[in-house]
Amino acid sequence: MKVDIKEVARRAGVSIATVSRVFSNSNPVKPETKSKILRIARQLNYVPNPIARSLSKQTTETIGVILPDLAGEFFMEIIHGIDEEAYKHNWFVIVSSSHSKRNMLETLVEFMGSGRVDGVILMAPQIDERMNVIIKKSKRPVVFINAGNEIENFVNVKIDNFNGAYNIVEHFIKQHKFKRIGLVEGPSNNFDAIERAKGFYKALGDNKIKVDGEMVHSGEFTVESGYVGFKTLMKNKTKPDAIFFANDMMAVGAYQAAKEMSIGIPEDVAVAGFDDIILDQFLVPRLTTAHVPTQDLGSKAVKHLIEIIKKKKKKTHVEVLPADLVVGKSCGCR
Amino acid sequence: MKVDIKEVARRAGVSIATVSRVFSNSNPVKPETKSKILRIARQLNYVPNPIARSLSKQTTETIGVILPDLAGEFFMEIIHGIDEEAYKHNWFVIVSSSHSKRNMLETLVEFMGSGRVDGVILMAPQIDERMNVIIKKSKRPVVFINAGNEIENFVNVKIDNFNGAYNIVEHFIKQHKFKRIGLVEGPSNNFDAIERAKGFYKALGDNKIKVDGEMVHSGEFTVESGYVGFKTLMKNKTKPDAIFFANDMMAVGAYQAAKEMSIGIPEDVAVAGFDDIILDQFLVPRLTTAHVPTQDLGSKAVKHLIEIIKKKKKKTHVEVLPADLVVGKSCGCR
DNA sequence: CTGAAAGCGCTTACAG
């Protein structure tokens, strides 16, 4: 038997408006009437249809999430953070991990144009012109995760790559008195990589250490490139005291290279990475790195988005989450 | 500007019924009319409102997914598999990773009772009575992932833990002529762990190898317990030739213990795990294990669910996905 | 505190 608002109203001898008021507790309803309705509803196992409610209220209380395919470990944690936060607010989450750029665009159009969601959380490698047009045109709010500086007039939740890197290098200098510090960079078109490199250079500059071109290697954020980077730097005439890898995966490659070359970490050279990935727990010695609070990225994004939707006020700010120093033993501590 | 079906119809000089027919391509529409409508729609960035469509058609083309909180790496891959498959069919996915049992129950009620989704994919540590009642009462279909045998009359997609384990142990015996084979089990209330242990015992039995109680240790699927298990077994008077760990995380613990004890893998003792987790790629020597096709778990579940929903026929079968042997070097191969 | 009625944006039998 179908049980809708009409059926409940009929049995309770009231209008559907009254039943609706009880379930959306928007307006006062006489206590006796209310409890009668609730009793009957419970008897019938009645649950208001959220689809109908959404259509009527023009609001779905659900968030659309678009993530790139490549997110890996991050993917999981971000979704987790999003889901947890949404659950607290009693909102739902529709996910779409996009397997290509076209797909991402399509999903964006669908989300922005269709009324399926009230807002979107978007994490894209880059925001191209077509995406930009869609986003600008729609009145549905978007919150970005880890987008570059091209995003203005929107909320953007990101990681403090600059200071994360700065603090690591400063730790090398202040704590360990290292002077010759190498850098294995990430891809030159990657926003995170660029910021991390800037932090590196700034820390050197602030401590009056001159940059030595020989001490810098271009990596690709891969284990392989870290492996190569380590070997390259360690073959220089004057070897580095320490090397900062712009992400942990490259540091993993360094560990492999060090093993092959019988170079001790940290006895012969100190090493640090960035990200604090799960794999780090299994490295010996424990890698010194900067913690990226991935889950927070998701939960903060949800918070901002819901606030924008509810308050109907546009927020345009960048929330930068700290990437705290994680001191392991690879830097020479202990 | 609001662009709905009415607006498109007005501009195209047709009724909304015609526009609707174009977008649901249900009925024939004169080609010229159709292309005109499509052109105008594209101009306006019109996308049919899926909420309205859902209400009208009484079907949402979205799947609800309920996963436990503890899934970790699996979580990610399962969602990925689900999302990818759903995308192929043009369906949407609402996720909810449940942070407690109560939460899981609530979400289930919401999904089953409200018309928000057409069906549910459920992965639960165990299905208790109250969940069972809700599932049985609702006409909305449910597909289980990796549920125990308590699930009857439903589709259940799971891993072939038994044969995965059997094949590993048989590999030890047939390929390497090992006779003394140890086992570090998983938690005794864990369905996967139980099946894997069964496979272990069956392989021994089939090869006329008697089980030695001293060769079996109870682990907890954690790195720690693998570490302890390894040390325990290796302190026996007669040491094992090989040890099968019921999951890879425990094998990781074994690697750590072996390093400490200066025991060579596989020179002194062979080792194998189960799961084929990402971390395996970084173990030296490469771990021999059984591959768990996590992503397939998700995609198969979606396939079954959509089929049930569309064909409106109830399917009740268990799909068992093979856990293929992954031969590394930890077993002594090469 | 309550009801009648319009409306949310679609789909679809019915009639032409």
Added chain:
DNA sequence: CTGAAAGCGCTTACAG
């Protein structure tokens, strides 16, 4: 092939 109209299950100004 096309349109007018009823209906999907709710919400909410409006009037009382």
